[in-house]
Amino acid sequence: MTRVWRNAAPVLTVLMVIIAIWYLGAVRMNATWERDQAARASEELTTSQMITRTLTQDRPILPAPHQVAVGLYDGIAGQAITSRRSLVWHAWVTLSATLAGFAIGAGAGILLAVGIVHSRSMDQSVMPWAVASQTVPILAIAPMVIVVFASAGITGLLPKAIIAAWLSFFPVLVGMVKGLRTPDAMQLDQMKSWSASDNQQFWRLRLPSSLPYLFTSLKVAIAAALVGTIVGELPAGATAGLGARLLSGSYYGQTVQIWSALFAAALLAAGLVAIVGIIEKATLRRMGLAR
């Protein structure tokens, strides 16, 4: 019990500080509007009045933590999950595209890495393009992808998944190339002394050696896939998904909605990374590679 507390204490302390700063910020940022309202009605506001009003506005500039918590709770538990107002429904829309994009991206990253490690010419030709693809801002690419797909009559999951894949293949590619190259000279000489073929060397040595690197990059990749999907949901027209929730919230000044969607996205990301982490731990422990 005391150990749990000792581990949790620093985290909780930081959390409390953040929440305290957030409340202060909410009061300060929302105060201008209250002051204007009060001036128009020629009232004087006491400090306590000021605080209660700034923390209970309908459309605050910065909603207070408890408002976001209520918004989040209402979005998750307060609606039928098939309702368009349910965060669960929107999260599912985002999640399905994220997982599809992650699968495409990770698959492409692994295949390219294998190609790069096995062929010098692929190493020289693919890597620069892979790097270049990541230097183009995703915000510029996303609308183009959506538009191109829409003109071909494809909307919904696939174009978003492509954007997610665009962001997630890169960490997997880099991690996997490094992983496949970890076997040292001695291990490779060993293989050579048994006259092992490239294939045997790959399946028995390179691939298993690369798994710790693969998992690390998969954690980055799945979070990147979520970001990609949300960005893919921002361009005009999208009505479903956490990205659409963010955008419509900002159209209508529904800051509580924005923040709720933001937190839902963060929770989703944390959950996804944690799941990959659990699979990683179990696999590496079984393989004797856990550190």
Place this chain on the structure above:
Amino acid sequence: MDDTVIKAQGVGLTFQTADGPIHALKDVDLDIDRGEFVSFIGPSGCGKTTFLRSIAALETVTAGQISVNGMTPDQARKARAYGYVFQAPGLYPWRTIRGNISLPLEIMGFSREERAKRIAHVLELVELENFGGKYPWQLSGGMQQRASIARALAFDADILLMDEPFGALDEIVRDRLNEALLTLWAKTQKTIGFVTHSIPEAVYLSTKIVVMSPRPGRITRVIQSTLPRERPLEIRDTPEFIALAHEVREGLREGHSYD
């Protein structure tokens, strides 16, 4: 019985490096007969590893030639003429000891039953019968090195090449492993090439001691052991043993006075 299995004639190997050529080996002539236990000893950088690797076709000589069982080293490797034991055990952590020994056998395409049979046999040879199901990290360093020797023995090559296999182990473990290695050698009748830095180890194990010296790496003396093949650990206190050790030390010193 007394035929030559490894024959080096005028072997030279020059590495081209950024700082110019390095003559790792120069004019090396050596015959190793079937069933011999040959140790290579010499100061660091004299080309012991390079020579062993050349025999194993892990390096390509730039002058002269090496034949192994009458073939080029490359052909000999493909014919599974030798097992090679590296300085580190290099066991795969995701495979059990049995799985690790099975690795070269899988690569060489042995059947499942054949693999099981061979694994059991070599585990017995290195006295690890009860550890086949364990993972490498559950074994001590000495046991891991024994497992790696078992792996090199599994496909039953006639020649065993070992590059400082016990270099990282303490003396007590080393003594035990040396004894075990001699027993194994007597049982299997293999030809062994063994690199070491230790004079007593070289004298204790070998029928032939090859003393080398650096810059350029070459053989300065080949000492034929007069010790019997049967060697209890106590043999190291006999005058014969001490005389041989002295001769090796002389040879090493002689090599040094060249530069």
